[in-house]
Amino acid sequence: MTVLTLSECEWSWVSPSPEHSLQAGEALGRLLRPGDFLALFGELGSGKTLFVRGVATGLGCAPDEVRSPSFTLVNEYVCGDAPAGEGTRRRLAHIDLYRIRSAEEVPGIGWDEYVGSRYIVAVEWAERASQFLPQDHLRVRLEPRESARRRVCVEATGARSARILRAWVATLGVRLDES
Numbered sequence: 001m002t003v004l005t006l007s008e009c010e011w012s013w014v015s016p017s018p019e020h021s022l023q024a025g026e027a028l029g030r031l032l033r034p035g036d037f038l039a040l041f042g043e044l045g046s047g048k049t050l051f052v053r054g055v056a057t058g059l060g061c062a063p064d065e066v067r068s069p070s071f072t073l074v075n076e077y078v079c080g081d082a083p084a085g086e087g088t089r090r091r092l093a094h095i096d097l098y099r100i101r102s103a104e105e106v107p108g109i110g111w112d113e114y115v116g117s118r119y120i121v122a123v124e125w126a127e128r129a130s131q132f133l134p135q136d137h138l139r140v141r142l143e144p145r146e147s148a149r150r151r152v153c154v155e156a157t158g159a160r161s162a163r164i165l166r167a168w169v170a171t172l173g174v175r176l177d178e179s
Contacts, residue, residue: 012153022054027171029058032120039126042142048124097125
């Protein structure tokens with residue numbers, strides 16, 4: 001069993017394969033609720049869309065429908081039934097800011113409609129909207145390594161995202177050394 005040290009807000013590991021990254025995203029997706037926000041960082045081909053496909057799967061969306069919204073900027077997905085007590089189906093807004101020219105364009109894509117609302121939001125190229133990111137969000141950086149491996153670095157920026165991060169680590173079966 002892997003033993004990692006989890007600081008109050010950060011965790012990283014090496015994903016050995018795209019399948020592992022997909023499964024990690026799926027485990028995270030099962031924990032997310034409307035209003036949760038994922039800011040994704042990484043160069044072209046680092047696995048951001050694959051990771052979002054995993055998150056969507058965890059939410060109950062059909063993974064084959066999840067595509068990079070590079071040309072449309074936003075794809076919306078209505079996912080499976082919400083957990084007991086939430087009442088409605090969960091919605092995922094998958095935003096890709098690769099094609100925007102400046103941060104001034106961010107409000108024009110309907111940003112306020114998605115953030116802090118009934119959607120779970122996953123934003124690729126989130127650094128292009130840094131001034132618009134909600135205060136409490138989960139930052140996921142994917143860094144290519146040799147072969148198909150990826151280093152995944154995750155940072156929580158507030159109380160809700162820290163709870164999500166701790167629960168996510170626990171669901172992946174990692175024993176934590178919190179010393």
